[in-house]
Amino acid sequence: MTNRRPIVAGNWKMNGLRGSKAEIEALIAALSARPANACDVVIAPPFTLVADFSSTCASSPVEIAGQDCSALAPGAHTGDVAASMLADAGATAVIVGHSERRQDHRETDEDVNAKALAAYEAGLTTIICVGETEPERDRGATLDVVNGQLAGSLPDSADSSNTVVAYEPVWAIGTGRTPTADDVAKVHATMRETLVARFGDEVGNGFRLLYGGSVKPANAAELMGVADVDGALVGGASLKAVDFDGIIDAYR
Ligand code: PGA
Numbered sequence: 001m002t003n004r005r006p007i008v009a010g011n012w013k014m015n016g017l018r019g020s021k022a023e024i025e026a027l028i029a030a031l032s033a034r035p036a037n038a039c040d041v042v043i044a045p046p047f048t049l050v051a052d053f054s055s056t057c058a059s060s061p062v063e064i065a066g067q068d069c070s071a072l073a074p075g076a077h078t079g080d081v082a083a084s085m086l087a088d089a090g091a092t093a094v095i096v097g098h099s100e101r102r103q104d105h106r107e108t109d110e111d112v113n114a115k116a117l118a119a120y121e122a123g124l125t126t127i128i129c130v131g132e133t134e135p136e137r138d139r140g141a142t143l144d145v146v147n148g149q150l151a152g153s154l155p156d157s158a159d160s161s162n163t164v165v166a167y168e169p170v171w172a173i174g175t176g177r178t179p180t181a182d183d184v185a186k187v188h189a190t191m192r193e194t195l196v197a198r199f200g201d202e203v204g205n206g207f208r209l210l211y212g213g214s215v216k217p218a219n220a221a222e223l224m225g226v227a228d229v230d231g232a233l234v235g236g237a238s239l240k241a242v243d244f245d246g247i248i249d250a251y252r
Helices: 018-032 047-056 083-088 099-104 109-121 134-138 142-153 181-199 201-206 217-224 241-251
Strands: 007-011 040-044 062-066 093-096 125-130 163-167 208-212 231-234
Touching: 007 093, 007 163, 007 208, 007 241, 018 040, 018 047, 018 062, 018 241, 040 093, 047 062, 083 109, 093 109, 109 125, 109 142, 125 142, 134 142, 142 181, 163 181, 181 201, 181 208, 181 217, 217 231, 217 241, 231 241
Parallel strands: 007 040, 007 231, 040 062, 062 093, 093 125, 125 163, 163 208, 208 231
Antiparallel strands: none
C-alpha cells in the first residue's frame, strides 16, 4: 500500500493582478488556522505573479507553480518562459499539457513530453494533464485517449518525485459539469494500471493522480473520496481563497 500525500492545486489561468495577492494572503491565513494540513497546496498564477507570490508564500505551506514552460533552454524565443526561469522566480512546480494549451496552442503529446523533461531538468514537480473531449467521450474513446496521452506525454524518466498526473475531462472544465464518481473511478483505475504496467509496481503506484474539471467545495469531498484520486486541479474555484479553502476541506 503506497501512501500518497494528496495535492490540491489551483490553476488561475489568465486571471490575477498584483492586487490579487490579497487572496493568497487570505489562503495562507485560512491554512494556518487548520491544526495540520493533510494535503499539499499549490497555486499556479500567471507568469507575471510567480515571483511576487513565491515571496509571499515563502514561509507558508503554499507552493507556487507555473502554468506552462518552454521545452527549450533560455535563448532567442520571444514570449516563452524557460523552466529554469520559473524555478529562479520561486516556483517549485509547473503544469504542462493543460487542455487549453493543447487546444489553443496545438500542443501535442510530444511537445508536452519535451516540456516535462525541461521541467525535470529545472527541478520542478511537473503536473501533466490528460483528458478526453466531449466527442471522444461520446464515442466511448475516453480510456483510449487517456492511455494514449499518458504514453506520449510522460517521459520514461517520470516518477512520483517529479511527476503528478491530472485527469481533466475537457468537457468538464469550466462548465459546471462533472463525470460521476463511478466514471472518475474507472478512468483513475485505468490510469493506475497503465502506469504500473509501464513503470512497475513501486513507481506506478507512487504517482499522484489528480482529478480536475468543475471541482467546487460542494463536490470536492465526493470526488476526492474516489479510489485513486489523490487530489484536485482546480480552475475557477481556486481564484477565491474561501472557495479554494472549501475544497481543501475535503482533506481536513
Ligand atoms: P475548472 O478548471 O475548475 O474551472 O473547471 C479546471 C482546470 O482547467 O484545471
